[in-house]
Amino acid sequence: MANARDIHRRIRAVDNTRQITRAMELVARTKLRRAQEQAVSARPYAEALVGLLRRVAGRGGDHRMSPFFDVRPVNRRLVMPISADRGLCGSYNSNVLRKAREVVGDDDPDHLRLAPVGRKGRDHFRYRGYDIYEEFINIGEEADLGLAHTLARMATYEFNAGRVDEVILVFTEFKSVFRQVPRAFRLLPIDPSEALDDGEATAREDHGVSSLYLYEPSPAVIFEELLPRFVVNSIFRALTESKASEQASRVTAMKSATDNAGELIEELTRQYNRVRQAQITREITEIAGGAEALAAARGER
Amino acid sequence: MAQGRLTLEVITPSGAHPSESVDYVVLPGADGYIGILPSHISLVTALKAGVLSYRPGGADPGSPKTVVAVSGGFAEVSDDVVTVLADTAEYAEHVDVERARAALRRAEERLESGKDDIDAARARTALERAVTRLRAAGEDEPTGNS
Numbered sequence: 350m351a352n353a354r355d356i357h358r359r360i361r362a363v364d365n366t367r368q369i370t371r372a373m374e375l376v377a378r379t380k381l382r383r384a385q386e387q388a389v390s391a392r393p394y395a396e397a398l399v400g401l402l403r404r405v406a407g408r409g410g411d412h413r414m415s416p417f418f419d420v421r422p423v424n425r426r427l428v429m430p431i432s433a434d435r436g437l438c439g440s441y442n443s444n445v446l447r448k449a450r451e452v453v454g455d456d457d458p459d460h461l462r463l464a465p466v467g468r469k470g471r472d473h474f475r476y477r478g479y480d481i482y483e484e485f486i487n488i489g490e491e492a493d494l495g496l497a498h499t500l501a502r503m504a505t506y507e508f509n510a511g512r513v514d515e516v517i518l519v520f521t522e523f524k525s526v527f528r529q530v531p532r533a534f535r536l537l538p539i540d541p542s543e544a545l546d547d548g549e550a551t552a553r554e555d556h557g558v559s560s561l562y563l564y565e566p567s568p569a570v571i572f573e574e575l576l577p578r579f580v581v582n583s584i585f586r587a588l589t590e591s592k593a594s595e596q597a598s599r600v601t602a603m604k605s606a607t608d609n610a611g612e613l614i615e616e617l618t619r620q621y622n623r624v625r626q627a628q629i630t631r632e633i634t635e636i637a638g639g640a641e642a643l644a645a646a647r648g649e650r
Numbered sequence: 651m652a653q654g655r656l657t658l659e660v661i662t663p664s665g666a667h668p669s670e671s672v673d674y675v676v677l678p679g680a681d682g683y684i685g686i687l688p689s690h691i692s693l694v695t696a697l698k699a700g701v702l703s704y705r706p707g708g709a710d711p712g713s714p715k716t717v718v719a720v721s722g723g724f725a726e727v728s729d730d731v732v733t734v735l736a737d738t739a740e741y742a743e744h745v746d747v748e749r750a751r752a753a754l755r756r757a758e759e760r761l762e763s764g765k766d767d768i769d770a771a772r773a774r775t776a777l778e779r780a781v782t783r784l785r786a787a788g789e790d791e792p793t794g795n796s
Binding site: 387390391393394395397398401404405494562563564565566568570571574575578581582585 | 661662663664665666679680681684691692693694695696723724726728733735737
């Protein structure tokens with residue numbers, strides 16, 4: 350049976366942990382707010398970009414001519430799972446990495462190139478004996494446009510050089526503070542239905558004044574300039590979504606850790622009081638017993 | 651919308667600037683600077699790194715233009731709305747001259763050391779960006795033409 354002092358020590362330890370998890374929760378909450386703001390402010394650009402792409406696509410000649418849309422038999426894939434650098438964020442990392450493993454399936458190394466983004470993903474795959482083709486760690490606390498450019502450069506190069514036939518991004522979609530869903534997204538070749546209309550909507554729009562657009566220097570050039578930016582933007586969006594998800598996940602994990610610590614402290618305090626009470630009762634009984642024994646001894650004399 | 655005014659919207663991946671009513675806009679188009687006045691024909695253009703300038707609506711014709719350094723992107727003009735989709739956009743008053751100078755120096759050094767083509771291409775864009783920022787801030791180009 351634990352004695353009162355041990356329980357007391359335990360309570361203090363749990364309380365210390367609770368202070369830490371509470372602090373982490375607050376920090377994550379602040380970061381979550383920033384990440385959400387970032388995701389929101391990135392939206393107008395993404396929407397305008399897709400809008401422009403759709404309007405230009407119809408006049409840029411055949412989009413199937415562009416290397417970015419080149420669908421070919423998939424012999425080798427580049428998979429880029431986006432995870433966090435740090436843990437203590439609930440099941441965020443394990444969920445997105447499980448999804449990544451599903452995507453990877455049992456492709457043998459000849460047909461797979463893995464480029465994990467985030468330390469946890471790198472460690473996960475390295476531990477399981479996968480070859481890491483390229484790694485991106487220390488990705489920072491906020492989605493970084495520079496990182497998006499770097500990733501886009503690599504993905505585009507690998508794809509356009511024919512070294513891979515498909516580029517898959519695995520990231521976490523931020524639905525709400527309580528719900529984040531891991532998703533796999535084909536970055537390259539660009540899926541025309543993601544980026545473009547089937548042409549009908551464009552045609553309808555063209556009946557207005559907008560059919561009189563002037564293109565400088567030419568629709569085809571603009572189209573080719575738009576596509577790399579579309580790739581960068583898709584990656585940037587995946588990064589902002591992932592970051593918001595990570596922070597939301599961390600808030601939830603730290604909040605429940607703090608709550609659990611509270612419950613544990615309550616339970617331990619009850620135990621402590623019970624033990625203390627028992628000890629006091631025992632001491633009183635002992636004193637009473639001792640006093641009686643003394644009284645009895647005195648009486649015998 | 652006031653008669654004879656343009657609405658200017660500058661949008662970058664990190665956010666949209668509040669839209670403004672302006673008298674005219676000058677864009678750094680892919681083939682040279684393009685001036686946009688109200689009732690301009692619908693236009694889509696690619697932008698190169700350069701200085702975008704405009705005069706806020708109703709401002710005194712002699713007053714200084716507002717200047718923004720942009721580094722590539724697109725602009726769309728339609729129904730007197732100018733939408734600028736820039737990779738980055740930096741208003742002149744926010745340009746950090748010291749940082750731009752430092753970036754310019756770095757880019758020049760990298761160009762001089764001249765390793766492979768990819769690095770050179772990136773250094774050249776960085777150089778362009780730095781020069782643009784300095785020009786937007788009204789600083790003279792320390793190295794003449796880029």
